[in-house]
Amino acid sequence: MKTEVLDAGELTRFDEEVDVLVVGLGAAGAAAALGAVEAGATTLVAERAGGGGGTSAMSGGVIYLGGGTALQKACGFEDSPEEMLKYLQASIGAGRDDRKLELYCDGTVEHFDWLVAQGIPYKSTFYYGQSGEPPTDDGLVWSGSENVHPFRDLAKPAPRGHVAAVPGAAGHKVMSSLCTAVEASPARTVFNASCTALYRERDGAITGARLEVFGEPRTVRARGGIVIATGGFVLNDEMLDAYRPEARKCSMRVAADGDDGSGIRLGMEAGAGTRHLDKVSVSLPVTQPWDLKAGLLVNAQGQRFINEDAYYGRLGDYALLRQDGRCWLIVDDGFFVQPEYGFEVVAVGETPAELGRELGLAEGALESTIELFNHHARRGEDPLFGKREPYLRPLETPPFAAIDCTTEHARYAVFTLGGLATDVDGRVLDPEGRVLAGLYAAGRSTSGLAVGGYSSGLSLGDGTFFGRRAGRTAATRARR
Amino acid sequence: MKTEVLDAGELTRFDEEVDVLVVGLGAAGAAAALGAVEAGATTLVAERAGGGGGTSAMSGGVIYLGGGTALQKACGFEDSPEEMLKYLQASIGAGRDDRKLELYCDGTVEHFDWLVAQGIPYKSTFYYGQSGEPPTDDGLVWSGSENVHPFRDLAKPAPRGHVAAVPGAAGHKVMSSLCTAVEASPARTVFNASCTALYRERDGAITGARLEVFGEPRTVRARGGIVIATGGFVLNDEMLDAYRPEARKCSMRVAADGDDGSGIRLGMEAGAGTRHLDKVSVSLPVTQPWDLKAGLLVNAQGQRFINEDAYYGRLGDYALLRQDGRCWLIVDDGFFVQPEYGFEVVAVGETPAELGRELGLAEGALESTIELFNHHARRGEDPLFGKREPYLRPLETPPFAAIDCTTEHARYAVFTLGGLATDVDGRVLDPEGRVLAGLYAAGRSTSGLAVGGYSSGLSLGDGTFFGRRAGRTAATRARR
Structure with missing residues (x-):
């Protein structure tokens, strides 16, 4: 007009x-x-x-x-x-x-x-x-x-x-x-x-x-x-x-x-x-229901970049503007639930290494991220990003899976x-x-x-x- | 006016x-x-x-x-x-x-x-x-x-x-x-x-x-x-x-x-x-002279976030706008040279773990980053960020040091x-x-x-x- x-x-x-x-x-x-x-x-x-x-x-x-x-x-x-x-x-x-x-x-x-x-x-x-x-x-x-x-x-x-x-x-x-x-x-x-x-x-x-x-x-x-x-x-x-x-x-x-x-x-x-x-x-409502906050949101380098229990408006900001909209929520079979808003599992692996390969991540990257997270989570801590209980569960129950949070396939809601x-x-x-x-x-x-x-x-x-x-x-x- | x-x-x-x-x-x-x-x-x-x-x-x-x-x-x-x-x-x-x-x-x-x-x-x-x-x-x-x-x-x-x-x-x-x-x-x-x-x-x-x-x-x-x-x-x-x-x-x-x-x-x-x-x-001219591109630029989580051989205008963008201006260039004694523009070493350690502690990073974080980088660098690769020879040298010669790239202490040049x-x-x-x-x-x-x-x-x-x-x-x- x-x-x-x-x-x-x-x-x-x-x-x-x-x-x-x-x-x-x-x-x-x-x-x-x-x-x-x-x-x-x-x-x-x-x-x-x-x-x-x-x-x-x-x-x-x-x-x-x-x-x-x-x-x-x-x-x-x-x-x-x-x-x-x-x-x-x-x-x-x-x-x-x-x-x-x-x-x-x-x-x-x-x-x-x-x-x-x-x-x-x-x-x-x-x-x-x-x-x-x-x-x-x-x-x-x-x-x-x-x-x-x-x-x-x-x-x-x-x-x-x-x-x-x-x-x-x-x-x-x-x-x-x-x-x-x-x-x-x-x-x-x-x-x-x-x-x-x-x-x-x-x-x-x-x-x-x-x-x-x-x-x-x-x-x-x-x-x-x-x-x-x-x-x-x-x-x-x-x-x-x-x-x-x-x-x-x-x-x-x-x-x-x-x-x-x-x-x-x-x-x-x-x-x-x-x-x-x-x-x-920018909202990325992937952690709905909230059990999914136990997942690890990783970028194209297999690194975490935010406490996953943050509000989905904050997740979206960080994912789109700091990671160029390229990330995945990594889950294990211990807490996986179907996401509310139609986010899809895009890769599955019996081990973090296999999942990383499926996602095309650098060898060792996802393994290293999960290992470090688990090491601290076992003590009830997340000194890197400060995620809190009850979402601090070591990822150790196979299979492991990746929920697609790339802009091409996930719901990013913007205004x-x-x-x-x-x-x-x-x-x-x-x-x-x-x-x-x-x-x-x-x-x-x-x-x-x-x-x-x-x-x-x-x-x-x-x-x-x-x-x-x-x-x-x-x-x-x-x-x- | x-x-x-x-x-x-x-x-x-x-x-x-x-x-x-x-x-x-x-x-x-x-x-x-x-x-x-x-x-x-x-x-x-x-x-x-x-x-x-x-x-x-x-x-x-x-x-x-x-x-x-x-x-x-x-x-x-x-x-x-x-x-x-x-x-x-x-x-x-x-x-x-x-x-x-x-x-x-x-x-x-x-x-x-x-x-x-x-x-x-x-x-x-x-x-x-x-x-x-x-x-x-x-x-x-x-x-x-x-x-x-x-x-x-x-x-x-x-x-x-x-x-x-x-x-x-x-x-x-x-x-x-x-x-x-x-x-x-x-x-x-x-x-x-x-x-x-x-x-x-x-x-x-x-x-x-x-x-x-x-x-x-x-x-x-x-x-x-x-x-x-x-x-x-x-x-x-x-x-x-x-x-x-x-x-x-x-x-x-x-x-x-x-x-x-x-x-x-x-x-x-x-x-x-x-x-x-x-x-x-935003320029962060910390890799001057260029030998310092062999260093690892890490954020407050001890993670790398860019190929360090990128132009300093790109380093500055990523450091300020994606990492909130909180990062350090990690070097070892094998290639350290005095930075050109008055950047200061803010911590030294005989091991990555000691350096991480000095910087107040989460236990295991810097160790994990250096280990993963070294693992690939020994094969002449940087699959996470694509840094190139001649700057792909494993960090293994103590002491290790951190050059301060936080906005409080480093030169960030903006227009x-x-x-x-x-x-x-x-x-x-x-x-x-x-x-x-x-x-x-x-x-x-x-x-x-x-x-x-x-x-x-x-x-x-x-x-x-x-x-x-x-x-x-x-x-x-x-x-x-």
């Missing part, structure tokens, strides 16, 4: 006028609309598809919340904003936005209550053994690497994946609840409506947009501003080539149709800066994390960090909480939390 | 008028000015510093050229544009711009002759044993990974580092020659002149700039266009934080004062797209590779890939030939080759 920025001075009148225009009705857009109407703004939401939901509706529906939410307490887990912050800072690492993280951790307990108030149902039960998308309707899961090396020593672990009460992927439940809340609110929605242009005043301020509703142009003046909430760009091959070409090797792009970066590009054309367009979340530069109130910033008046953004069309070291639920958490703030800020500006 | 984009309509007249304004007098700016005057344009070059040279003058002065240049032939090496292209495509990898690479490889023989015609002196002798900056005044060196695994099997290797005839770092010779050529040309130069604003017409075209010459503003209309040639942004901490935070760990930023990204940001403000702002060249999006003629492109009329760019303020997998000399090669083209294109536009 081609988009443009037009001179507002050349327009004699807008077809309609509102306080806040929200573009996109995924999690971020819904939260922005709700935030705007809570602040008293007349609000219009334009969604390109025939209905609300976006990529959020297709997601696992996990929301990363903590600090001692009602749900965490009901499940018997202690948590605090401080420990949550420490974990997120350590796992996300360099390039993170500490101001956003601090605000998020401080506001997360209230934010959970707000989500419940919007109608998202949660069951106060905890599920152990599968990250992200429990097969049950349990409400709380581990959705990151909180309780594994090195994070367990850096912050007190607590599970923070809050999952709507529906078995399996719960994104549709989250979004049907939020869309219902938007419908019940004074906000108006218009579907099949693409935003194809922004109108800019001579001072640079954005004052309106052109929608194409079923192909018919319609101009909207937004007194407070326009909130871009159009999602990421993982479906845009050109943008991936430009910013993170490795992502194209991934077999699964986590996205609804809209994730073509149109909102990000429209913002850039209007003069916005961007952050972290090269950053992606983009970078986007428009925004401040903590959702204001879009130019490349010099100055506010671009009238333009706001939230969700995966921005660079938000996670710019690496992904834990599941951070996108829905980020989008809803900062979406609310963006809607509120735009509403306030309408009353200047 | 704060910059802005202003409305050309608000200016009644420009102080002066030229065909082409070049901003920055490093290698790219000099070539752009020479390209513009060759095409008959009245040309003004504005340089922020008190004289020309920029980062190019502080560089090693290697220019990556090949395909059978006069210098390669004089030294007895065969090469072809096809083999050069194959090597560059493989080493640069994903995200590369094949159209730029193809043009460059096709034009490289002529480009060398042009550089010689500008007055850069070359001695027709080959130097073996030190990459990048030979201590002698020899003219040709290996300045990449052409003759090591895996590239030697992908393209016929040839040395392509062309070094001006002066002992040691030769960048000042390259730049004094090019600056002399610019002085001798009809182009005018103005020093202590910062470009602080661009003027934009209502249709988006860039038609002029504001310089501040010794602090005094002076507006210049450029009929053909403005060529941004202001270098990269490795000195801009905020931009590094935003695009490649790991770079800040490097002890040495390869830059003259000007590399603060001002030109890139000015272009972005004017509506330019960018490419690969996250990409950097940025990403920048403004340009086409092959130097036209700046917007985020949608459309030409931004009147704006051109070259050199490290653009995303050019190398967007990863750096070989020395690609920046000077890229900047001079595409600088010439940008100057020529802008000159042609002046005659519309």
Whole structure:
């Protein structure tokens, strides 16, 4: 979709006028609309598809919340904003936005209550053994690497994946609840409506947009501003080539149709800066069920490269970006179970040497890796990578097998994390960090909480939390 | 330096008028000015510093050229544009711009002759044993990974580092020659002149700039266009934080004062797209002299992670970006020599086990790595990483030692590779890939030939080759 920025001075009148225009009705857009109407703004939401939901509706529906939410307490887990912050800072690492993280951790307990108030149902039960998308309707899961090396020593672990009460992927439940809340609110929605242009005043301020509703142009003046909430760009091959070409090797792009970066590009054309367009979340869900964490993930040299009990988002990062997507999970007959997501055994051997030969690894390499791991595992240790019990079992029960984790054959699930530069109130910033008046953004069309070291639920958490703030800020500006 | 984009309509007249304004007098700016005057344009070059040279003058002065240049032939090496292209495509990898690479490889023989015609002196002798900056005044060196695994099997290797005839770092010779050529040309130069604003017409075209010459503003209309040639942004901490935070760990930023990204940001403000702002060249020159390539570069797990005979630009990439800058070069007394650039021995042991303990590595890890390497090296093989003779010597002569290659203590030399999006003629492109009329760019303020997998000399090669083209294109536009 081609988009443009037009001179507002050349327009004699807008077809309609509102306080806040929200573009996109995924999690971020819904939260922005709700935030705007809570602040008293007349609000219009334009969604390109025939209905609300976006990529959020297709997601696992996990929301990363903590600090001692009602749900965490009901499940018997202690948590605090401080420990949550420490974990997120350590796992996300360099390039993170500490101001956003601090605000998020401080506001997360209230934010959970707000989500419940919007109608998202949660069951106060905890599920152990599968990250992200429990097969049950349990409400709380581990959705990151909180309780594994090195994070367990850096912050007190607590599970923070809050999952709507529906078995399996719960994104549709989250979004049907939020869309219902938007419908019940004074906000108006218009579907099949693409935003194809922004109108800019001579001072640079954005004052309106052109929608194409079923192909018919319609101009909207937004007194407070326009909130871009159009999602990421993982479906845009050109943008991936430009910013993170490795992502194209991934077999699964986590996205609804809209994730073509149109909102990000429209913002850039209007003069916005961007952050972290090269950053992606890559999941390699090979250790599902969790018994498979006892396996050894080895690279093309037969070396381990990560503690296999780490969250699958971390496994994917390391496998794709540090090992070029060439690795295998080595298992033995003592703990092998069928992987959940269709990963395949690609080689079998009666000995590590035979398995190594089958895989085409250098002679002695896999043997040496297994021998060293077993030596330490027998003492209940993994001094190389810090994997923990109960996944520290010497591999010694033949046959040995290799589960294919190469990008050619395995499920690598990717989506983009970078986007428009925004401040903590959702204001879009130019490349010099100055506010671009009238333009706001939230969700995966921005660079938000996670710019690496992904834990599941951070996108829905980020989008809803900062979406609310963006809607509120735009509403306030309408009353200047 | 704060910059802005202003409305050309608000200016009644420009102080002066030229065909082409070049901003920055490093290698790219000099070539752009020479390209513009060759095409008959009245040309003004504005340089922020008190004289020309920029980062190019502080560089090693290697220019990556090949395909059978006069210098390669004089030294007895065969090469072809096809083999050069194959090597560059493989080493640069994903995200590369094949159209730029193809043009460059096709034009490289002529480009060398042009550089010689500008007055850069070359001695027709080959130097073996030190990459990048030979201590002698020899003219040709290996300045990449052409003759090591895996590239030697992908393209016929040839040395392509062309070094001006002066002992040691030769960048000042390259730049004094090019600056002399610019002085001798009809182009005018103005020093202590910062470009602080661009003027934009209502249709988006860039038609002029504001310089501040010794602090005094002076507006210049450029009929053909403005060529941004202001270098990269490795000195801009905020931009590094935003695009490649790991770079800040490097002890040495390869830059003259000007590399603060001002030109890139000015272009972005004017509506330019960018490419690969996250990409950097990282050098770890620990294997100088080359005898040290017999060492084993091991990570925090005591594992090897690369063929140590690879070019130091490749070592740095892998060490910083894949091993978090935590590694050591393990040597034995059989081949140890003092490293050239002040790398320090940080631990010594009579056995691999003792050395591993000294380094705090997991018990058995270093022993296992050395044992596996030695086992294969005795047969003249390195099936894990493909290191080659003469660097395949079993480590068995005590004492063993570790040379510190952690970012805290070693020399990591970094500069940025990403920048403004340009086409092959130097036209700046917007985020949608459309030409931004009147704006051109070259050199490290653009995303050019190398967007990863750096070989020395690609920046000077890229900047001079595409600088010439940008100057020529802008000159042609002046005659519309």
